[in-house]
Amino acid sequence: MTYIDDQIQQLDLAAALAAVSPERRDYALRYRHELGQRQCVAAYLLLQRALLQEYGIDGHLQFAIGQHGKPSLVGHPDIHFNLSHCREAVACAVSDRPVGIDIESTHRYHPMLLDYTMSPDERRLITQAPRPDEAFIRLWTMKEAVLKLTGEGISRDLHNVLTEHHYHFYTTIHPTYICTTATM
DSSP: OEEEEOOGGGOOHHHHHHHSOHHHHHHHHTSSSHHHHHHHHHHHHHHHHHHHHHHOOOSOOOEEEOTTSOEEETTOTTOEEEEEEOSSOEEEEEESSOEEEEEEEOOOOOHHHHHHHOOHHHHHHHHHSSSHHHHHHHHHHHHHHHHHHHTOOSOSOOTTGGGSSOOEEEEEEOSSEEEEEEEO
8 A cells, every 4th residue: 555645845854753753863863954744754754654554553654774775674474565765755654564655746857867767668658758757767666665675775776676676666746746656
């Protein structure tokens, strides 16, 4: 299940920091800028809400970090989650199977990024789209969600990420951001 909060600018940061676990508060306060702190706390609160709604899990969360930095819930190996954020929103996906999520601000793409990140077919789709910036971000969020699903992160060639396996995608297109959740 995918959850999105695009009201992070309205978040009462002081109250939110007081409501999260001491570990998450310390983690959030490592961000130098308020936006990073807001995103960190809002993502955690969104995950808490999702876990309560989907699994009845309430309270502070304890995380374990995998080999490539992918977090998991201590004591709940059967629950998978992933978090993402951009300037406008935070996103969370929870599932009973591995899941990845990415949310990105919609902005203009740079042709140099196209060559570095997209296959020839994807480049053609983007350049022929009515909104190339939106087409690029949609494909980019799909790729990053897959890499977060697998736990790899952006550590390899990105051209063929979407063709190596069969993935299921759920994409939300908003005027200022695009969010994609990936599962197998």
